[in-house]
Amino acid sequence: MNTHPHIALIGECMIELQHRADGSLHQSFGGDTLNTAVYLRRELGEVGSVDYVTALGDDSFSDAMCEHWHAEGLGLGMVQRLPGRLPGLYCIQTDAQGERKFLYWRNEAAVRDCFTTPAAEPVLAALPCYDVVYFSGITLAVLGDIGRERLLQALIEARRRGAKVVFDNNYRPRLWADVQTAREAYRRVLAEVDIALLTEDDERALFGYEDSEQVFAAYPSIAEVVLKRGADACLIRCAGERFAVPALKVEKVVDTTAAGDSFSAAYLASRLKGGSPQEAALAGHRLASRVIQVPGALIPR
Template identity: 85%
Template sequence: MNTPPRIALIGECMIELQHRADGSLQQSFGGDTLNAAVYLRRELGEGPVVDYVTALGDDSFSDAMCKQWAEEGLGLGMVQRLPGRLPGLYCIQTDARGERKFLYWRNEAAVRDCFTTPAAEPILAALPAYDVLYFSGITLAVLGEVGRERLLHTLIETRKRGGKVVFDNNYRPRLWASVDAARAAYHKVLAQVDIALLTEDDERALFGYADSEQVFAAYPEITEVVLKRGADECLIRCEGERFAVPARVVEKVVDTTAAGDSFSAAYLASRLKGGTPAQAALAGHRLASRVIQVPGALIPRSWSKA
């Protein structure tokens, strides 16, 4: 791009409680698209606009979130503050291998009304003018049926104006009334996606695809499909070409929280800066390998570039 791109990431940030070995809880903030927004902002450096689109309450936790996001360089102009509402909350429990278990309290979270309030109208009108819109399967789940339809319309308008749509599948069964409801919602938005950042395990859980070939075959119209496979090599199909890019070996995995989010952010940042799909995957593996060596979703800024 000749001018710095404008990117909007749509989703939810929650209060994060990290359960430690001694039984104490470390409080921070996190959420898949928020994690991606922070890492994208760090990877892109100065110039590009990275805005976060969500709804929060008017409480002290919401104040602290906005302060942290501003310190990270995220734009807050698309963040709604709903009186009397609260953000969601989740707790991460991590086993000896670094694998996670999540406990959620989010049914009344403000983000569920993100696209249904009167204040959402100017936001929805402005989104199609962005160069890139990024959202996830969790975004789809928390927005609800009305919000999803309004998001779909926004994606269509964005592409009509020449913008790109990026989707991270992040399927969480507990957020959906049924697997059929999730499949229907995913199919609608996948028809409007330019770059699909897919976790293989989530594709298997949601659609029952047996292997990577079935995943690629399911999305013939998507220009760029990236299949994330944890510690295994990621697989990419871009404009008919196929790539396999090995992951970095990490001796000790501390916490896999945000591994996929950070990979997606670094991948997208590299592509926006002109990198090839293979170069972008290497950037994604590089950042993800650092993230999984630190507890919690967001690692210190110094670690991002170490």
């Protein structure tokens, strides 16, 4: 891998409203791949560059997002600003155990046209030039049929040029018309993936796999498969070897938002810096254990 990797993360950032116990709302920003991009940038330190690929509106919230991303060190050259459009919005409600419930307003979000406008042409042309391209199941859902197809072609070209493609499954049923459409989309992109960061519960919900063995068996051609299992040990298959890396015990879970996103970021950062799969998984557990002790998706630096 390039010692100064050029990394692109593709997806959606939304306005985040956190519903607090006293009934007030705290406003910030979040989204699975954006969370991963921020944590990846932090974990990499001076190594490499991290660009976020998305579409926003020309409103004040979109302005604030870009200012925040710039402050975190993310590259904004692949962010489209679509006149008259708005970003999506979601609200987080958490219970006494820290488990969260999401309410979404995102059907008209600008990101849905991320790869369908004339402004998308240079973005799509640039994607195969990256060393690492990262996206998620939520990315697939919000891009729609045309956007997914154009992304797939960019991934194929990126791999042809030597890029590593990284995928986090993040399956959200409400974002899909039906489960069969989601399965078809996932299967097509999983054929072009080098590192799969999979949540076991999502694999069970989408494909009906009963256990980790079925998940691993489903992806014989993927070089590196990481199975995230919450508070249980994560399981890894890499270069023909299997590893189990226990999670870290957390006494007080405040908010599980971005637990998986942060794990993925720290795992990938460690691997890009030459860490073993076991070292990378431990780094992922360490960061995730900190994230779930703080409200919201992004903890303070």
